[in-house]
Amino acid sequence: xxKTLLSSVPRIRIANLPTPIEKLxxxxxxxxxxxxxxxxxxxxxxxxxxxxxxxLEYLIADALSHGxxxxxxxxxxQSNHCRQTAAAAAKFGLDCxxxxxxxxxxxxxxxxxLDYLFGAELVWCERERRExxxxxxxxxxxxxxKRPYLIPYGGSNSLGVIAYAxxxxxxxxxxxxxDWIVFPSSSGGTQAGLVLGSKICGFKGxxxxxxxxxxxxxxxxxxxxxxxxxxxxxxxxxKADGSEIDIKDAYRGRGYGLPTDDDLQAVRDFAxxxxxxxxxxxxxxxxxxxxxxxRQGAIPSDASVLFWHTGGTPALFAENYTKLLSx
Ligand SMILES: Cc1ncc(COP(=O)(O)O)c(C=O)c1O
Numbered sequence: 619x620x621k622t623l624l625s626s627v628p629r630i631r632i633a634n635l636p637t638p639i640e641k642l643x644x645x646x647x648x649x650x651x652x653x654x655x656x657x658x659x660x661x662x663x664x665x666x667x668x669x670x671x672x673x674l675e676y677l678i679a680d681a682l683s684h685g686x687x688x689x690x691x692x693x694x695x696q697s698n699h700c701r702q703t704a705a706a707a708a709k710f711g712l713d714c715x716x717x718x719x720x721x722x723x724x725x726x727x728x729x730x731x732l733d734y735l736f737g738a739e740l741v742w743c744e745r746e747r748r749e750x751x752x753x754x755x756x757x758x759x760x761x762x763x764k765r766p767y768l769i770p771y772g773g774s775n776s777l778g779v780i781a782y783a784x785x786x787x788x789x790x791x792x793x794x795x796x797d798w799i800v801f802p803s804s805s806g807g808t809q810a811g812l813v814l815g816s817k818i819c820g821f822k823g824x825x826x827x828x829x830x831x832x833x834x835x836x837x838x839x840x841x842x843x844x845x846x847x848x849x850x851x852x853x854x855x856x857k858a859d860g861s862e863i864d865i866k867d868a869y870r871g872r873g874y875g876l877p878t879d880d881d882l883q884a885v886r887d888f889a890x891x892x893x894x895x896x897x898x899x900x901x902x903x904x905x906x907x908x909x910x911x912x913r914q915g916a917i918p919s920d921a922s923v924l925f926w927h928t929g930g931t932p933a934l935f936a937e938n939y940t941k942l943l944s945x
Contacts, residue, residue, distance in 0.1 A: 620818050620854055621787065627780050627852070628679040632706065633662040633671040636788045639924070644891040651912050653922040655796060656894065657789060660901075660929045665705035665732060668698050668929020669808050672781040673773035674706045680777060682710065686767035688759055692717035692752045694875060696899065696933045699772050699805075701729040704736035713764060714738040717752045719745040728936030772805025774840075776848040782811020783818060783848075790819035794924065798917050801926035802904035803827030803865060804874075806837060808928060810844035813862045814854075828907035829867040830900055831874035838863050869907040875899055880906040882942060885934075897930030898939045904928075 637658045646654035662671035681689060689707045693700040693716070700716045707714035716738045718730075726734050733740065743751040752768070759766040772778070789799075803809045809827040816825055829837050842860045849856055871878035877898040884905035888894045896902045908925055911917040933939055 620856065623852055623854060624780060624783060624787075624818075627676060627777070628683060629675045630679040630682070632664055632675050632678070632709070635662070636792060637661050639789075639792055639794050642892050642894075642925075645887065648887065648891055649909050649912050650919050651917065651923055652920050655794065655922070655924040657924055657926045659785070660895075660927045660931060662929070664702055664709070665736070666929070666932050668702055669782070670699045670702040670773050670929070672785055673778035673807060674702060676777035676781050677769050677773055678706050678710060681712070681767035681769075684767055685765055686712065687765035688713040688715065688767065689769055690715040690717070690752065690756055690759065690766050691769040691773075692719075692748050692771055694718070695720045695723070696729045696875065696936050698729060698900070698930045698933070700738070701732045701736075701932060703769055703773070704733045704738035707738070708736045715741060715755055715759065715766070717741045717743060717748060717755060719743060719748050723937070725937065728934070728939070729932045730936070732932060772807055774805035774807030774810070774844060776844070776851045778807035779811040779814060779844050779848040780852070782808050783815035784811075786812050786815020786821065787819050790821065795922065796924035797823045797921040798923045799823060799825045799926055800904060800908040800911070800923060801827060801928055802830050802900040803837060803841075804830050804832075804900065806841040806844050809863070809865075810841045810848065812926075813841070813858065814845055814848060814856065816862070817856050817858065824864060825862070826864045826866060826911070828869055828904040829865050830903050831870060832867070834865040834867040837865050837867070841865075866907055866911065869903055869910070877902060877939070877942060878906065880910070884909060885943065894927075895931045895934060896927070897933040898943065899933050900930045901927055
């Protein structure tokens with residue numbers, strides 16, 4: 619019944635689903651955990667893939683149903699969300715405006731280069747003014763008759779949550795049993811969706827979001843609001859009291875986009891032991907957190923752990939991160 623309710627939410631098929639699940643035996647032996655699996659959402663497709671492809675299936679369907687001609691969203695200079703939104707806009711013949719925080723660099727690299735190739739218009743502003751500039755850009759485009767559709771930061775609203783509730787159901791249908799699921803958490807939509815999906819399919823393991831920027835209280839509040847909003851919007855017969863939201867915020871180092879030595883080491887280890895690419899901002903940080911949780915015994919060594927790869931690999935080729943990784 620709940621699955622039918624979820625399936626009735628309009629969606630445009632963009633992603634290559636289901637994403638594969640692979641075993642990582644060499645890395646499991648190195649970090650001393652009995653089983654390590656990876657869910658490859660870096661293979662969802664749409665401009666190098668990532669978690670936003672799933673969210674955009676719902677967001678683009680909604681935008682088109684509202685007669686949108688232009689997409690607008692915001693993020694950091696190396697935002698994966700902005701890159702994938704720009705790719706989706708190109709694919710569906712829409713204009714795209716990205717409000718990016720910081721200064722325009724002299725050379726474009728990584729995600730920013732891709733934004734440019736997809737033909738997105740870039741609007742630069744300071745981090746503190748991001749919301750205001752996004753709203754102003756929206757108003758301006760509206761007055762110019764460009765029919766803008768605002769995609770929230772990180773694609774995290776109830777549509778983005780529905781996408782990841784579906785992803786959890788997909789995992790359940792793949793028949794994989796894991797005791798722990800670990801992934802990066804930032805705007806909260808991925809974690810809210812996985813928690814909601816786990817209730818729908820009766821998953822009994824632990825779902826742990828490694829925060830890349832906010833503290834547990836702030837991110838937890840955001841995730842619990844997203845879950846409540848989704849349950850209300852779609853009248854889902856599901857109860858959530860917040861106890862399901864497990865966030866580890868000890869791995870944030872000096873903050874967002876500033877990789878720690880452990881983050882960089884995790885990127886190197888996944889590459890060297892399994893031939894897999896993570897990114898220095900999100901998945902590298904989440905992998906470093908996961909490895910530390912195993913080391914501390916918070917994740918027992920006899921557990922089966924699934925690392926949910928949420929994408930982000932183009933950031934590997936951003937000028938500042940290439941330097942850090944090749945040092
Ligand atoms: C590669 C990657 N992983 C994880 C996340 C976090 O997902 P969410 O914003 O849904 O918490 C992001 C968000 O931008 C991302 O780009």
